[in-house]
Amino acid sequence: MASILTIIISSVFVNNFVMSQFMGICPFLGVSKKLDSAVGMGLAVTFVMTVASAFSNLAYTLILVPLEKEYLYTIVFILVIASLVQFVEMVIQKISPALYSSLGVYLPLITTNCAVLGVAVLNMQSGYNLVESIINGFAGGLGFMMGIVLFAGIRERTAHNRILSCFEGFPIALISAGLMAIAFLGFQGLV
Amino acid sequence: MIIQILIPLVILGVLGVIFGSLLGFASKKFAVPEDPLFPKLRDVLPGANCGGCGFAGCDAYARAVASGEAQPGKCPVGGSACTQAMSTILGVETVQEAPQVAFVHCSGTCEATSDRFQYHGVLSCREAAMLPGGGQKACAYGCLGFGSCEQVCPFDAIHVIQGVAVVDEANCKACGRCVKECPKHLISLIPKDTKVRLACANAERGKDVKMVCEAGCIACGLCVRSCEAKAIQMVNNLPKIDAALCTGCGACAEKCPVSALHRVTQEA
Numbered sequence: 001m002a003s004i005l006t007i008i009i010s011s012v013f014v015n016n017f018v019m020s021q022f023m024g025i026c027p028f029l030g031v032s033k034k035l036d037s038a039v040g041m042g043l044a045v046t047f048v049m050t051v052a053s054a055f056s057n058l059a060y061t062l063i064l065v066p067l068e069k070e071y072l073y074t075i076v077f078i079l080v081i082a083s084l085v086q087f088v089e090m091v092i093q094k095i096s097p098a099l100y101s102s103l104g105v106y107l108p109l110i111t112t113n114c115a116v117l118g119v120a121v122l123n124m125q126s127g128y129n130l131v132e133s134i135i136n137g138f139a140g141g142l143g144f145m146m147g148i149v150l151f152a153g154i155r156e157r158t159a160h161n162r163i164l165s166c167f168e169g170f171p172i173a174l175i176s177a178g179l180m181a182i183a184f185l186g187f188q189g190l191v
Numbered sequence: 192m193i194i195q196i197l198i199p200l201v202i203l204g205v206l207g208v209i210f211g212s213l214l215g216f217a218s219k220k221f222a223v224p225e226d227p228l229f230p231k232l233r234d235v236l237p238g239a240n241c242g243g244c245g246f247a248g249c250d251a252y253a254r255a256v257a258s259g260e261a262q263p264g265k266c267p268v269g270g271s272a273c274t275q276a277m278s279t280i281l282g283v284e285t286v287q288e289a290p291q292v293a294f295v296h297c298s299g300t301c302e303a304t305s306d307r308f309q310y311h312g313v314l315s316c317r318e319a320a321m322l323p324g325g326g327q328k329a330c331a332y333g334c335l336g337f338g339s340c341e342q343v344c345p346f347d348a349i350h351v352i353q354g355v356a357v358v359d360e361a362n363c364k365a366c367g368r369c370v371k372e373c374p375k376h377l378i379s380l381i382p383k384d385t386k387v388r389l390a391c392a393n394a395e396r397g398k399d400v401k402m403v404c405e406a407g408c409i410a411c412g413l414c415v416r417s418c419e420a421k422a423i424q425m426v427n428n429l430p431k432i433d434a435a436l437c438t439g440c441g442a443c444a445e446k447c448p449v450s451a452l453h454r455v456t457q458e459a
Contacts, residue, residue, distance in 0.1 A: 063202060072199055076206065083210035087217050094221040 004135055007128075010191045011139040017115045018147040019184035024115030028148050029173060033159075038152035040099050042145025046138065048088055048110050049119050052081045053137025056120035057130050077120045085111040115144055151180060228257040228280060235276040236266060241345045243267040243366030256281070267291065267365040268346075291365040292383045293349065293358045295340075297375075298390040298451060299333040301354040303406035315339050320374035329403040332393045334377055340369035386439030387432055391451040396428045408451040414443035 017023045024045065031041040056077045064070050089108065093100045110116060119140045123133040154176050163172050232253040239249070244265035246252040255261035256277060263277035270290060310327040312318055316339035319326040326335045336354040348362035349369050356369075360383070370378045377392055389408065393400050396410035410428035422436035423443060430443070430452065441454035 059206075063206075067198060067202065069199055069202060072202065075203065079203065079206055079210065083214060086214050090214075090217050090221040093223050097223070 004132070006191055007132060007136050008139040011119075011136055012143040012146065013184070013187040014189075014191050016143040016147060016184055016187075017118065017140050018144055019181045020188075021118065022181075023118045024113045024144055027110070027113060028144075028151065029170070029177070032148050032152040032155055032173070035149065035152045035156055038148045039145070042141070042148050044088065044092070044099075045110060045113065045115065045144050045148075046141025048081075048085060048113075049116050049141035049144070050134060050138040051084055051088075052077075052116050053119055053123055053133040054130065055080050055084065057123055057128070057133040060124055061130070073121070073124060074117075077117055081116050081120065082111045085116075115140065147180070151177060154180070226254075226257040229253055231280050232256050232277055235269070235273055235280065237268045237273065239268045239345060239364075239366075241268060241364070241366040241368065243364065243368070267367075270364075290383045291380045292360050292363045293365060293367070293369055293378050294381050294385075294388055294390075295334060295349075295356045295358060296377050296379065296390055296392045297332075297334040297355055298406040298453075299328065299330055299355055299404045300352075300406070304333060304354075304404035305329050316372075317374050325375070330393055330400075330407060331403075332375065332377075332391075333404065333407075334375065339372050339374070340378060343368045343372045382434070385434060386454060387437060387441065387444055388453050389430055389432070389451060390453055391429065391449075394427045394429060406449055406451060408447075409449060411448060413446045413448065414452055417442045417446040 011017070015021060018025065018028050027041050027045065032038050059076050059080055060070075060073060064072055064076060085108065088110075089100075119137050123136055126136075128136055155173060158172065158176065167175070233250060236249040236253055242248065244252045244261075244267070246255055246261070246265075249266075252261060252265065256263055263281060263283070264274040266273050266277075269276075306327045307324065307329050308327055310319055310322075312322075314337050316326075316335045316337045319335050319337055325331045328335055334351075334355045336351050336356070338351040338356065340349045340356050341351055345366065345368065346362050346364050348359045348364070349356055350359065351357075356373075356378070358369075358378075365380050367380055370380060375392070381388065391404075391406070391408040393404065393407045400407040400409045408429055410425060412425055414430045415423045415425055419440065419442065420436045420438050422433045422438075423430045424433070425431070432443075439454070444450075444452040444454040
């Protein structure tokens with residue numbers, strides 16, 4: 001129980017995927033203009049990361065380890081994750097067209113989102129079992145969602161501020177992202 | 192040795208086949224029925240993706256028309272032929288809109304006006320317009336002539352000739368990109384059949400205009416007096432022509448001492 005709590009706190013706050021490992025920056029910057037689409041993206045990434053953790057762990061322990069082909073993990077994880085994202089995309093398009101159109105091009109981008117591949121690789125390197133992997137993936141997704149939602153809130157507040165014209169748009173977004181990352185340094189040493 | 196190569200191949204091959212068939216099954220199971228009108232409408236649109244209709248591109252516009260959120264006839268590129276085709280697909284009456292064209296309200300060529308200083312910055316109107324006094328041109332209202340409009344035009348229909356942007360009306364599709372780009376707000380969309388056009392935007396009068404540009408409107412008011420249809424009024428030291436009253440006789444353009452008013456002769 002204690003180790004599970006440690007995993008959760010570690011991947012939500014201390015080793016937050018966006019803020020301290022700098023993974024998944026593309027959707028973090030791309031879909032953080034509006035709060036509601038940021039929530040949608042956060043939920044999609046959380047879901048994909050949880051499922052990807054589970055399936056990549058299964059693929060690793062059930063296929064690669066018995067066959068002693070562990071070195072194939074990168075390409076197998078990519079295969080698993082890419083198929084998963086395709087599947088999630090189809091499901092979202094069917095169930096919620098509004099979410100589908102608001103996520104737009106960013107949903108296929110989850111495929112190449114390194115936070116998703118990163119969580120699978122980290123699970124394997126840390127030697128997590130299936131339950132721990134799923135929890136780590138879910139908590140990592142929660143951390144991503146927290147980061148993107150907080151960031152979207154900041155961007156919505158600053159959208160209509162008077163900013164030097166050379167800083168408008170992405171420059172000011174990158175500066176605020178950097179400041180947020182510095183703030184997350186405060187969690188360092190917690191676990 | 193050969194086994195060492197074959198095993199990974201088999202693993203990845205089998206995984207690929209499994210995932211592929213799962214996805215194939217899912218794409219049937221979760222297929223979203225598309226509006227049958229959408230592909231037809233998209234085929235009619237020119238595919239320029241210029242955004243002149245106000246939507247993100249031809250696809251977005253076709254989707255909006257298919258779902259009834261937008262009307263046909265917003266496409267400036269396709270013109271009336273496109274409107275006709277879209278209306279036929281939808282089965283509604285054609286709403287004809289007068290074709291429009293972009294027009295630059297400035298005739299301050301290199302000969303007519305001069306530069307206040309030599310500009311050595313980035314060759315973009317937006318950059319130059321940020322300078323004190325609004326750029327290097329002597330006339331603070333005039334075309335800067337760096338061709339930002341030329342760069343954004345998707346149809347190669349506007350060119351800087353002798354320091355002033357000139358619209359090539361045969362190619363202009365009235366998408367409005369240049370209208371948005373011009374930092375001096377000199378370009379506007381006007382009906383293509385507008386007969387008399389004012390090519391000046393200087394809101395000063397008399398000597399103040401004459402000092403900076405020979406082709407600028409000095410607000411003398413001769414056009415107002417010469418107009419038999421009483422279609423011209425002076426607004427902000429510039430003549431404003433009421434299109435509903437204008438007969439296109441061209442008396443004002445003949446009287447204009449600086450030729451800021453142009454009479455356009457239409458061949459069609």
